[in-house]
Amino acid sequence: MKDKKILKRVNYWVTIGIVLIICIGTFTWWNNSKKKTPHHKLKPQPALIDNTSTRPASYTTKEFKNLLSQNYPDIYKNLNFKQKPTFYVIPGLIQSAAIKYTPPGQGQPGIAYDMDPQGLAIIDHKYLIISAYSKSKTFDSVLWVLDFKTGRFIKTIALNNIDHVGGIAYDKDHKRLWVATINQYQRAQVQSVTLKEIEKYNFADCKIKLNT
Structure with missing residues (x-):
């Protein structure tokens, strides 16, 4: 019985961890997608x-x-x-x-x-x-x-x-x-x-x- 309870807890926290990783990854992707790629800075041309x-x-x-x-x-x-x-x-x-x-x-x-x-x-x-x-x-x-x-x-x-x-x-x-x-x-x-x-x-x- 104890082994089953421990296994359930492990599965529970593993599931929570996976969900958190997915949420963090999704948020990071969404946040970065909102940022426009900065224009490549060109060196000033000679006068x-x-x-x-x-x-x-x-x-x-x-x-x-x-x-x-x-x-x-x-x-x-x-x-x-x-x-x-x-x-x-x-x-x-x-x-x-x-x-x-x-x-x-x-x-x-x-x-x-x-x-x-x-x-x-x-x-x-x-x-x-x-x-x-x-x-x-x-x-x-x-x-x-x-x-x-x-x-x-x-x-x-x-x-x-x-x-x-x-x-x-x-x-x-x-x-x-x-x-x-x-x-x-x-x-x-x-x-x-x-x-x-x-x-x-x-x-x-x-x-x-x-x-x-």
Whole structure:
């Protein structure tokens, strides 16, 4: 009889222990599942990459957030600052790698201090493309390529024109970035550059020619 009572007690406490382990395990899993995986912290980019600035030109992130909350409170409260990136830093506003359009140094790599951002397009949620032109018309227009997921600047692409290039759109079916330009007769036209050309482009190769 004593052996049976001892066995019952052992079974009782073993059962309680198993239930507690299951409860603790379930709670731990549930608690961890609620926590979002923190965004991988990327090392700060250099202030310049291939002569193109990557830092904000007007405000620090803190100043930008303050201005945004004051002037656009409805937008600010709907932004998730834990998500990266919540917004993108436009590169090249302080200076940008570019190709000289006018002499001296025509056709040679240089540094433009007057690039004006115009258009924006997203390529397969992989790249963010920003187009810009030289306000003084002394440099050819450019495309700035950013990583869509992290917002990090990748490279500058020099175009073979000085147009505003404000209208850009990605054609997913044909894998082409279409760019609104002007032809030699000052008439509006649309030209394109393939995704393959964008990914392979190296600024050292100078200008990329758009296809009509």
